[in-house]
Amino acid sequence: MRTVKILERILAAIPIMLGVxxxxxxxxxxxxxxxxxxxxxxxxxxxxGEMEQLRHEFHLDEPLYVxxxxxxxxxxxxxxxxxxxxxxxxxxxxxxxxxxxxxxAMGALFFALIIAMPIGIVSAVRQNSPLDRLSMAAAFLGISxxxxxxxxxxxxxxxxxxxxxxxxxxxxxxxxxEEVTGFYVLDSIITRNGEALVSSLRHLVLPSVTLxxxxxxxxxxxxxxxxxxxxxxxxxxxxxxxxxxxxxxVLKHAxxxxxxxxxTVVGLQVGVLLGGNMIVETVFSWPGLGRLTVTAIFQRxxxxxxxxxxxxxxxxxxxxxxxxxxxxxxxxxxxx
Amino acid sequence: MLMHKRHTSLVLIAALAILAxxxxxxxxxxxxxxxxxxxxxxxxxEVEKVVMxxxEVEKEVVVTQExEVEKEVxKEVVVTxxxxxxxxxxxxxxxxxxxxxxxxDHRSRLSETVIRxxxxxxxxxxxxxxxxxxxxEEMNWLDEKTLEVxxxxxxxxxxxxxxxxxxxVFTFDRIIQENAIEFPEPHTSPRQGLIAPLESxxxxxxxxxVMNFSGPWPPAMQLLVHQQIVPKHYLEEVGTEGFVAxxxxxxxxxxxxxxxxDQIVLERFDDxxxxxxxxxxxxxxxxxxxxxxxxxxxxxxxxxxxAGEVDIIQSVPSELIDTLAQTPGIQVKTxxxxxxxxxxxxxxxxxxxxxxxxxxxxxxxxxxxxxxxxYGGRAVPLPGPLSPFNNxxxxxxxxxxxxxxxxLELLAEAGWxxxxxxxxxxxxxxPFAFTLDxxxxxxxxxxxxATLYRDxxxxxxxxxxxxxxxxxxxxxxxxxxYMDDWGDSAFDPVGHFEAKWxxxxxxxxxxxxNFMCYSNERVDELIKQGETTADTDERRAxxxxxxxxxxxxxxxxxxxxPEEAEAASDRVQNWEPASDSRVNLHDVCLAP
Numbered sequence: 001m002r003t004v005k006i007l008e009r010i011l012a013a014i015p016i017m018l019g020v021x022x023x024x025x026x027x028x029x030x031x032x033x034x035x036x037x038x039x040x041x042x043x044x045x046x047x048x049g050e051m052e053q054l055r056h057e058f059h060l061d062e063p064l065y066v067x068x069x070x071x072x073x074x075x076x077x078x079x080x081x082x083x084x085x086x087x088x089x090x091x092x093x094x095x096x097x098x099x100x101x102x103x104x105a106m107g108a109l110f111f112a113l114i115i116a117m118p119i120g121i122v123s124a125v126r127q128n129s130p131l132d133r134l135s136m137a138a139a140f141l142g143i144s145x146x147x148x149x150x151x152x153x154x155x156x157x158x159x160x161x162x163x164x165x166x167x168x169x170x171x172x173x174x175x176x177x178e179e180v181t182g183f184y185v186l187d188s189i190i191t192r193n194g195e196a197l198v199s200s201l202r203h204l205v206l207p208s209v210t211l212x213x214x215x216x217x218x219x220x221x222x223x224x225x226x227x228x229x230x231x232x233x234x235x236x237x238x239x240x241x242x243x244x245x246x247x248x249x250v251l252k253h254a255x256x257x258x259x260x261x262x263x264t265v266v267g268l269q270v271g272v273l274l275g276g277n278m279i280v281e282t283v284f285s286w287p288g289l290g291r292l293t294v295t296a297i298f299q300r301x302x303x304x305x306x307x308x309x310x311x312x313x314x315x316x317x318x319x320x321x322x323x324x325x326x327x328x329x330x331x332x333x334x335x336x
Numbered sequence: 337m338l339m340h341k342r343h344t345s346l347v348l349i350a351a352l353a354i355l356a357x358x359x360x361x362x363x364x365x366x367x368x369x370x371x372x373x374x375x376x377x378x379x380x381x382e383v384e385k386v387v388m389x390x391x392e393v394e395k396e397v398v399v400t401q402e403x404e405v406e407k408e409v410x411k412e413v414v415v416t417x418x419x420x421x422x423x424x425x426x427x428x429x430x431x432x433x434x435x436x437x438x439x440x441d442h443r444s445r446l447s448e449t450v451i452r453x454x455x456x457x458x459x460x461x462x463x464x465x466x467x468x469x470x471x472x473e474e475m476n477w478l479d480e481k482t483l484e485v486x487x488x489x490x491x492x493x494x495x496x497x498x499x500x501x502x503x504x505v506f507t508f509d510r511i512i513q514e515n516a517i518e519f520p521e522p523h524t525s526p527r528q529g530l531i532a533p534l535e536s537x538x539x540x541x542x543x544x545x546v547m548n549f550s551g552p553w554p555p556a557m558q559l560l561v562h563q564q565i566v567p568k569h570y571l572e573e574v575g576t577e578g579f580v581a582x583x584x585x586x587x588x589x590x591x592x593x594x595x596x597x598d599q600i601v602l603e604r605f606d607d608x609x610x611x612x613x614x615x616x617x618x619x620x621x622x623x624x625x626x627x628x629x630x631x632x633x634x635x636x637x638x639x640x641x642x643a644g645e646v647d648i649i650q651s652v653p654s655e656l657i658d659t660l661a662q663t664p665g666i667q668v669k670t671x672x673x674x675x676x677x678x679x680x681x682x683x684x685x686x687x688x689x690x691x692x693x694x695x696x697x698x699x700x701x702x703x704x705x706x707x708x709x710x711y712g713g714r715a716v717p718l719p720g721p722l723s724p725f726n727n728x729x730x731x732x733x734x735x736x737x738x739x740x741x742x743x744l745e746l747l748a749e750a751g752w753x754x755x756x757x758x759x760x761x762x763x764x765x766x767p768f769a770f771t772l773d774x775x776x777x778x779x780x781x782x783x784x785x786a787t788l789y790r791d792x793x794x795x796x797x798x799x800x801x802x803x804x805x806x807x808x809x810x811x812x813x814x815x816x817x818y819m820d821d822w823g824d825s826a827f828d829p830v831g832h833f834e835a836k837w838x839x840x841x842x843x844x845x846x847x848x849x850n851f852m853c854y855s856n857e858r859v860d861e862l863i864k865q866g867e868t869t870a871d872t873d874e875r876r877a878x879x880x881x882x883x884x885x886x887x888x889x890x891x892x893x894x895x896x897x898p899e900e901a902e903a904a905s906d907r908v909q910n911w912e913p914a915s916d917s918r919v920n921l922h923d924v925c926l927a928p
Contacts, residue, residue, distance in 0.1 A: 053524050057521055082521075085436075086597075087436065087519065087580065088520075155636065155639045160639050160642045163644075168636050168639075169599075169629065169645075173599070173601060174425065283633050284636065285629070285633070287595065287597070287599075299435070
């Protein structure tokens with residue numbers, strides 16, 4: 001029964017994706033800025049023929065509905081076209097970058113959880129203690145701090161001054177990593193390349209912390225408040241009355257129930273981590289989807305932007321779906 | 337059921353913990369891996385020794401064997417982890433991503449910066465505006481429209497094939513012929529416009545070609561610098577798709593691997609013919625490996641240099657030049673820039689219709705103060721529409737002198753005075769107020785300019801745009817005043833005047849950067865004359881007159897020309913930033 005429901009939900013994603021595709025296409029065309037003009041730059045002369053030629057090549061001289069039809073027809077067949085600028089398939093370009101983005105998101109999530117889980121639990125158990133106040137103040141700071149600023153500060157402290165961690169990039173060149181999956185940490189382990197593993201982990205730290213800080217703050221606050229709620233509930237009181245050890249009460253009875261809203265938030269944050277990485281990827285020159293998209297936007301590389309935004313939309317839809325599915329496992333009372 | 341779920345979450349946490357531990361452990365002990373790799377290399381060295389011994393017995397057979405073994409050794413070295421980053425690896429931080437590595441299929445300066453380290457042209461340019469013979473050994477104008485090019489002999493492409501007249505003919509045909517580039521869809525080279533007067537090119541013999549132009553083309557040499565020679569045999573074999581994936585040229589560096597918006601790795605071409613004989617040093621490049629890494633964020637670029645991760649960075653933000661120059665271990669160098677800045681006034685707007693008002697705005701601008709305060713002295717005032725370093729700058733023109741009294745007088749003649757005593761000039765009850773549009777890159781300059789205008793009673797407010805958004809509005813004369821540059825890397829007024837100061841003509845190159853809605857028949861006429869006059873003195877007279885008219889009519893406030901600032905670590909030797917932003921790595925060495 002559950003499998004059928006899951007399949008239903010996946011099918012329901014199709015019209016959403018179609019809607020996204022049409023909206024992205026239209027918004028891109030409404031944005032001022034002519035890709036052909038941008039391609040020509042300033043220096044030297046440009047012949048009118050050259051510009052016509054380029055417009056024709058990219059079907060920019062066709063009416064909008066014809067362009068939309070051509071785009072959708074190809075998109076349905078899994079062909080998102082060629083990048084105007086890079087002259088390579090959009091799917092290929094995105095596939096090359098996706099592992100970098102996912103690796104960074106996982107790094108950020110890992111960082112967020114190891115920070116947020118203990119803080120959330122402890123500050124709920126010791127409500128209003130100095131520790132609670134301090135960690136909630138830190139969480140507030142974490143939410144309000146712009147990623148751009150945090151990234152630069154971390155670079156200045158840990159890379160420039162202390163020289164502990166690298167400023168930018170994913171891995172040092174020359175460590176001889178053979179790409180297998182595109183996930184450098186994983187590839188280093190598979191190919192047993194210790195130097196590459198150290199290098200890729202070192203490069204991962206600062207961007208993960210920058211990207212994960214806001215998530216850690218959100219998760220810590222949600223976990224704390226839902227812990228406070230469950231700690232006051234009847235079944236926790238009963239467990240305590242039965243004389244169960246406090247540690248067990250907190251971890252088994254309270255945390256388990258407090259995790260339900262937390263999982264929702266984490267799931268949605270995964271979407272944010274995958275989709276909100278443009279700034280962090282730009283600051284750290286992380287060669288992922290965010291960087292690719294930002295470059296494409298400035299170059300008005302329509303096919304590439306469309307492709308990237310569709311991948312982002314797909315990620316959000318999927319993250320939501322996975323959260324919903326996880327939910328039913330955590331709380332059998334809820335169905336899809 | 338409950339128990340089962342609890343277990344899964346516990347297992348998950350445990351798995352995460354184990355993963356973290358594993359990661360930490362692996363991170364702590366990287367050395368054994370390296371030992372294994374070196375063993376492999378040692379083994380191959382032994383094989384080589386065996387071969388050497390057999391040399392004495394059979395000479396002919398051994399030669400081929402030896403070559404094979406050598407290849408194997410090289411492969412092993414590539415796989416072996418080298419210390420990071422190697423001594424002889426030079427890393428350049430680029431401010432933007434190149435758009436292509438095909439010399440015929442891009443229109444961006446940064447692409448050319450990378451490309452010119454892998455490819456040579458018939459001619460090249462030094463770090464200023466001088467043009468020197470490169471792959472051409474001799475160039476002679478047979479008449480006003482015919483250029484004979486004698487090619488250097490014995491130059492090879494990275495695959496060992498010799499470069500001949502066929503390659504040169506192929507290169508230029510690929511640029512000038514319609515739809516000559518077949519990938520991803522047939523299209524014409526975006527560089528055709530840079531060499532528009534070239535009608536055909538013919539091979540005379542293996543090492544001579546003749547170029548036929550539609551008319552006299554004075555800036556030919558400066559513009560030929562921007563076309564690089566590609567290998568005919570290779571492109572015919574692998575097509576454009578294969579070529580952009582693995583480009584080969586005759587340049588000092590070979591392509592190894594890379595992605596355009598991440599990093600491009602090059603390796604020294606040991607059989608390089610040497611490079612332009614006029615420009616020392618001649619010979620193979622000094623560094624073994626060069627990496628161009630794209631770091632779009634300026635603060636990150638600077639941080640990467642400070643942390644020693646990159647050796648040279650481009651486009652140092654002006655506010656950071658002084659800090660960097662004072663940092664031990666860092667050298668900052670500048671070259672005369674090629675991006676003159678003007679405040680372009682919309683002459684069709686009632687506010688700026690009056691020539692007197694426009695001249696007043698020029699007199700009200702304290703350019704020396706801006707040079708000092710905004711650029712720390714690393715800029716020069718513009719003497720008129722052109723950069724003072726342009727080969728055809730009108731030397732009779734001097735920057736509009738800063739004279740606020742004269743500015744107020746001129747404004748008063750046009751009816752502007754502060755009648756209500758609020759500190760802002762007014763006329764017919766309307767205050768003198770306008771929006772100064774610009775792009776984020778020029779924020780400090782724009783704010784300084786606006787402040788100087790407010791000082792004399794003009795209410796200027798700054799607004800920032802994305803270029804591609806504001807550009808169509810500018811061409812449609814919908815904005816009031818726009819501050820930006822227009823690149824001038826050819827040091828010749830031809831492309832510059834055509835784009836900037838000619839009347840805008842829809843669908844043509846003329847006036848495509850004329851954001852002032854400026855139109856002067858005489859100037860248009862002079863621009864057309866300048867395009868087809870070959871005699872240098874005649875051209876000088878033509879452009880002198882055009883510049884004088886534009887200076888007098890002042891459709892723009894002629895501001896300043898910032899220097900190009902690049903920074904490098906002290907290890908980088910024999911490095912000089914170029915005016916055309918090219919990072920030429922052929923000459924650069926790295927100290928140990």
